[in-house]
Amino acid sequence: MHHGKTIIDPDSGAARKPEIITFYNCTKGGVDVVDEMCGTYSTARKTNRWPLSAFFHLQDVVGVNSFDRSALDENNLAQIANLTKFIxxxxIEILQEGEPAAAEEEQAEQDSRKRKRCKLCARTGNKSYHTCAICKIYICVNHGKLTCLNCLKNTP
Structure with a gap:
């Protein structure tokens, strides 16, 4: 097919195309489909560095391949349908359990705030972004973890 005498494909009709050209035209659709899917679900970012560009393209192709592999598994379609219900x-269960998630969010919110001076050692200039869980004053690591030393003494 690739070497030797050029063989004209009889199916090409009056165009008289070589067999290799008609073979390519029959099989090139896969590349077009992959390029379309990579464009639709792209991870690419604007970059001037070619290794990053190649990495993003590799991620796109891996994503298309994993989607294709999961589509081959017929049981996987049922699992995907059940996955949304499961999630x-x-x-809902996690939200109904209570406040631990809210406490973690509050701690993350505290961490993102601007640092202020510790109220218990303001003259030394220790700055911290942690606050006492009870009285909400800023405290450094030396004066408590979640509650300040004053609140710890006052609690029974």
Whole structure:
């Protein structure tokens, strides 16, 4: 097919195309489909560095391949349908359990705030972004973790 005498494909009709050209035209659709899917679900970012560009393209192709592999598994389609129900019920259960998630969010919110001076050692200039969980004053690591030393003494 690739070497030797050029063989004209009889199916090409009056165009009289070589067999290799008609073979390519029959099989090139896969590349077009992959390029379209990579463009639709792209991870690429604007960059001037060619290794990053190649890495982003590699991620796109890996994503298309993993989607294709999961589509081959017929049981996987049922799992995907059940996955949304599973995620939804788990989220509802977690939200109904209580406040631990809210406490973590509050701690993350505190960490993102601007640092201020510790109220218990303001003259030394120790700055911290941690606050006492009870009285909400800024405290450094030396004066407590979640509650200040004053609140610890006052609690029974």
């Amino acid at each position: 939804r019920t788990n989220i």
